[in-house]
Amino acid sequence: MKLTPVGIDIAKNVIQVHHVDAKTGEVVNKPIRRAKFLEYFANRAPCLIGMEACGGAHHWARQLTRMGHEVRLMAAEFVKAFNIRNKNDAADARAIWLAVQQPGRPVAVKTEMQQAVLALHRMREQLVKFRTMQINCLRGLLTEYGEVMGKGRTALDRAIPAILDRVSERLPTVLIDTMREQWNGLTQRDGQIARIEQRIRAWKKEDKAVRAISEIPGVGMLTATAAVAMMGDPRAFSSGREFAAWAGLVPKQTGSGGKINLLGISRRGDTYLRTMLIHGARSVVTNAKEPGPWIEQMKKRRPLNVVIVALANKMARTIWAVLAHDRPYQKEYVSVRPA
Incomplete structure (x- = not known):
């Protein structure tokens, strides 16, 4: 069954809703008071509801999901590309309505x-x-x-x-x-x-998940709890590489004509989690008695800070693998690409 897409621009007291009526084809873009917001969707057929991942979005997403609707939270920068000309509540709701119909990875709804x-x-x-x-x-x-x-x-x-x-x-x-x-x-x-x-x-x-990733070298109490809470559902990411990119631990790219130049790390995503991962990696590189052959080889050919960020990237991928596959951390584990 095809769900009716709906764009919602959240605000403190008045929430803007944009959708196209499936029966009449009428474009609906109207404000709804906060007290009447859930009532507006209570008796509707399941909808595909898009919202920016901002303050209060996770609360509304949980409420609407309980009513049977599918909710997708999107990063504000992804929605911004669809906002043309003037910026106001009505235009923002329309931009969210356009964005929710595009392919992409939504932000996982947190508990x-x-x-x-x-x-x-x-x-x-x-x-x-x-x-x-x-x-x-x-x-x-x-x-x-x-x-x-x-x-x-x-x-x-x-x-x-x-x-x-x-x-x-x-x-x-x-x-x-x-x-x-x-x-x-x-x-x-x-x-x-x-x-x-x-x-x-x-x-x-x-928490079982927090205990599992706490076994990873460099992942302490603060990093483990922050990673589990910020990630939400690990299956929202298709791979550990995608999670590391979401945390801003991969290089930015620029190029044209098939030639790609790699720059410094993108620093996208949450600064707090990225900082925790980098501090944990720095502790392993500088204080571990046996940091491992991978780190030792990297230190011979790369500056120290590059090695630290590379290890933080590896830690992020390991965190995702442990949580997504629900398996304990194994120090000598080597992943094998499926045939």
């Missing part, structure tokens, strides 16, 4: 649990940024008064008590007290980050 884990990751990332900002602020302010200390949290904690005592003789008490409060606040940030990591670690113990 509420997967989104919850990603929310923990985002809050942890935010707290780490706040902590780094406070450390840099303290170091910068004290530099204005001739007090310079080494980089890093350890150097700060070791030097700042004596520094505050010295500068307190010539600076206002209100400033010294504020700086001391900011320094003491770092311990509070440490506790908040540690509690979030403890909750993420508890989910790791419960």
